[in-house]
Amino acid sequence: MSMGRPWLAVEAALAVVALGASVAFLAVRGDERDFYTSMSDATRVPVAARPVSGASTGSYAWDCGRNEKGHRNTGNPVVTPGVPGPAHHEHDFVGNLGVRPDSRVDDLVGAPTSCTNGDASTYYWPVLRLGGPDDHHGTALVPSSLTMAYHGNPRGPVVAMPRLLVAAVGDAYAHTNGGGLARSAWSCTNTPGRTTMKYPICDDGAEVVRIFDFPSCWDGRQLDSPTHRQQMVFPAAGGGCPAGTFAVPRLEITMTYAVPAGARYRIDAFDGQRYSPLTDHGFMLNLMPDTLMQRVVGCLNTGRACDDTAGARSG
Numbered sequence: 001m002s003m004g005r006p007w008l009a010v011e012a013a014l015a016v017v018a019l020g021a022s023v024a025f026l027a028v029r030g031d032e033r034d035f036y037t038s039m040s041d042a043t044r045v046p047v048a049a050r051p052v053s054g055a056s057t058g059s060y061a062w063d064c065g066r067n068e069k070g071h072r073n074t075g076n077p078v079v080t081p082g083v084p085g086p087a088h089h090e091h092d093f094v095g096n097l098g099v100r101p102d103s104r105v106d107d108l109v110g111a112p113t114s115c116t117n118g119d120a121s122t123y124y125w126p127v128l129r130l131g132g133p134d135d136h137h138g139t140a141l142v143p144s145s146l147t148m149a150y151h152g153n154p155r156g157p158v159v160a161m162p163r164l165l166v167a168a169v170g171d172a173y174a175h176t177n178g179g180g181l182a183r184s185a186w187s188c189t190n191t192p193g194r195t196t197m198k199y200p201i202c203d204d205g206a207e208v209v210r211i212f213d214f215p216s217c218w219d220g221r222q223l224d225s226p227t228h229r230q231q232m233v234f235p236a237a238g239g240g241c242p243a244g245t246f247a248v249p250r251l252e253i254t255m256t257y258a259v260p261a262g263a264r265y266r267i268d269a270f271d272g273q274r275y276s277p278l279t280d281h282g283f284m285l286n287l288m289p290d291t292l293m294q295r296v297v298g299c300l301n302t303g304r305a306c307d308d309t310a311g312a313r314s315g
Contacts, residue, residue, distance in 0.1 A: 032264070035277055038201050039187065042194035049154040049239035056152025058300040060249070063309040064094040064115040064123065066146040072127055075101040077108065078166050078228055078283050089126065089172075089268045094146065096122035096287060105164065108287060115148075117308040118289060123148075125212065125282040126172075128257060131264030141265065143255040144207055152300035153216065153247035154239035160293045161248045161286050166224040167214045167232040170281030175273040181229070184280035185211040189256055199265065199277045207256040208265070212282040216250035217241035228283075249296050251284060 051057050071093045074085035084101035093099045098111025099122055113120045132138030152158055171181035185195045187209040188202035195211065202208055215232040222231035233245060241247045259265050266275035273279045288296070299306035299315055306315030 032266075032275070035199055035266070035275070036201055037196055037198040039191040039194055039196065039203075042187065042191065042196040042200065045193055045195055051154040051239075052156070054156055055154045056156065056158045056247070056300040057154075057303045058152055058305060058315075060150040060296045060299045060306045060315075061309055062115060062117045062119060062148050064113070064119065064146070064148055066143045066255075067092045067094050067114075068142060069114075070140070070142075071097060071099070071114070072140065073099070073101045075099055075103050076124075076283070077103045077105050077122070078168070078224065078285060081105060086270065089270055090140075091124040091268075092127050092140075093122055093124045096120050096285075099124070105285060108285070118292060120287040120289070122285045122287070123253060123282070125253075126267040126269065126280065128210070128265060128267050130260070131266060138266075141257050141259070143210075144258050145254075145256045147254045149252050149254075150249035150296050150300065151252060153235070153241070153250070155241070156247060157301045158216075158247045158249050158297055159218075160290075160297050161218065161288075162223060163286055163288070163290070164223045165218065165232070165248075165286045166228055167251065167284045167286075168228045168281065169212050169214045169283075170279070172270055172279050172281050173273065174278040175269075175276035179278050182278045183213070184277050185213065186277065186280075187211065197278055202259070204261055208259045210255045210257065210280070212251075212253040214251040214253075214282070214284060216248055217245035218248045219244065220246050249300055253282065 072090045074090050076085055077099060081104040082102050095113050095115050096108045096111050097113060098108045108122060128141045129138035170183045174182035184197045186200050187195045188200050188206040189209055190203055190206040200208060215234045217233045217235055219231050225231045236242055267280055269275045269279050304315040
């Protein structure tokens with residue numbers, strides 16, 4: 001029986017792959033192509049540190065919605081309280097519904113929330129948009145899914161975060177200042193073991209994944225600091241907190257977006273940052289009720305997987 005010409009099939013398959021990649025790049029302008037990548041070039045997610053005896057191995061999940069109602073504006077109550085930001089740099093907000101363009105931290109106390117468990121904290125990040133006809137316009141994308149989760153520390157128990165504690169991840173100016181504080185993390189739904197700091201070009205049928213992994217070592221003294229980073233730092237290699245800091249619940253926010261095949265997309269950014277994916281960043285201002293924070297800490301320290309998402313309460 002004839003084996004045919006198997007190399008023709010291989011060449012045909014490669015041609016299809018190449019065609020798909022070129023189609024994906026059709027809407028990406030030449031000066032932006034370095035900001036996009038296929039997931040074959042992405043980095044493998046590091047293996048998590050092995051927890052020691054007495055580690056806080058539990059988790060806590062809750063639901064603050066997907067910003068389906070479009071709570072977005074130019075405000076940043078942490079960095080520029082009382083001062084609206086530039087029109088081309090909007091944030092998506094979930095949780096606290098009181099954030100306005102000119103909000104201050106104190107304005108948010110007592111405001112209603114989108115979180116079904118009563119968490120009144122505010123969580124926010126730059127709006128992700130489809131590429132528009134000019135530099136500052138484009139359709140805002142609403143996440144297909146948005147998951148909120150707290151995790152423990154592999155080297156010991158965690159302590160409760162105080163109310164009004166600020167945490168920041170990433171750097172809005174990473175494109176022009178060297179990127180030392182950049183923490184952007186992107187992936188696709190069909191490549192969960194890989195992440196990239198560039199905008200991923202996902203396979204047909206796969207959605208874009210955006211991840212914020214917040215710092216989780218508190219200095220025990222400050223609620224905020226001039227850089228908004230000194231009071232909350234990242235764990236050292238192996239997962240332990242640096243000397244003089246205390247492990248608190250580690251916040252991870254994960255979103256997925258249904259970006260149309262071949263579409264150009266990017267986050268809102270400040271002038272001069274060229275919409276670089278390196279500039280992705282997120283903020284948390286903790287206004288979780290004390291009793292709820294104690295539940296979170298209890299779940300993490302006792303190794304329970306607690307789920308307080310809409311319609312569920314377990315653990």
